[in-house]
Amino acid sequence: MHMNTSQTDxxxxxxxxxxxxxxxxxxxxxHSAESQIMAEFTLYDRPDCPYSKRVRRVLxxxxxxxxxxxxxxxxxxxxxxxxxxxxRGIPALVDDELPDGYIADSGDISAYxxxxxx
Numbered sequence: 001m002h003m004n005t006s007q008t009d010x011x012x013x014x015x016x017x018x019x020x021x022x023x024x025x026x027x028x029x030x031h032s033a034e035s036q037i038m039a040e041f042t043l044y045d046r047p048d049c050p051y052s053k054r055v056r057r058v059l060x061x062x063x064x065x066x067x068x069x070x071x072x073x074x075x076x077x078x079x080x081x082x083x084x085x086x087x088r089g090i091p092a093l094v095d096d097e098l099p100d101g102y103i104a105d106s107g108d109i110s111a112y113x114x115x116x117x118x
Contacts, residue, residue: 039067042094044081046071051106052091058110062117066093 043059043066045052059066071078071090078088085092085102093109094102103109 039065040095041066042069042084043067043091044069044071044078044084044094045091046073049090054106055091055093055109055113058113062113064113064117 041059041064043052043055045055045068047053047070056068069080071081075088081090081092082088084094085104087104089104091106091109092102092104093112098112103112
């Protein structure tokens with residue numbers, strides 16, 4: 001599935017140092033104050049991470065809405081991620097309804113999503 005990444009500068013959005021977007025049913029939409037989409041999960045990831053790519057693919061195949069927050073490359077700059085999960089590794093799927101509030105392993109994330117959304 002091809003995601004439309006448009007020319008919008010996602011680095012100027014609500015997460016300083018982070019790029020953010022909303023994914024709704026496999027469609028790429030830029031997160032903005034005008035967006036009315038409520039994402040079911042927040043996914044902290046990097047576009048160049050194969051584990052993150054795996055999780056995005058599962059989310060898209062299962063048509064699960066999520067907000068994607070692209071974290072900085074340098075782990076030392078991932079303070080927002082650490083505040084949300086207690087760790088700086090990616091991918092991390094965050095939601096208050098998850099048992100610990102987040103899942104931080106691509107295999108565990110994929111298994112959870114398949115179990116609950118398949």
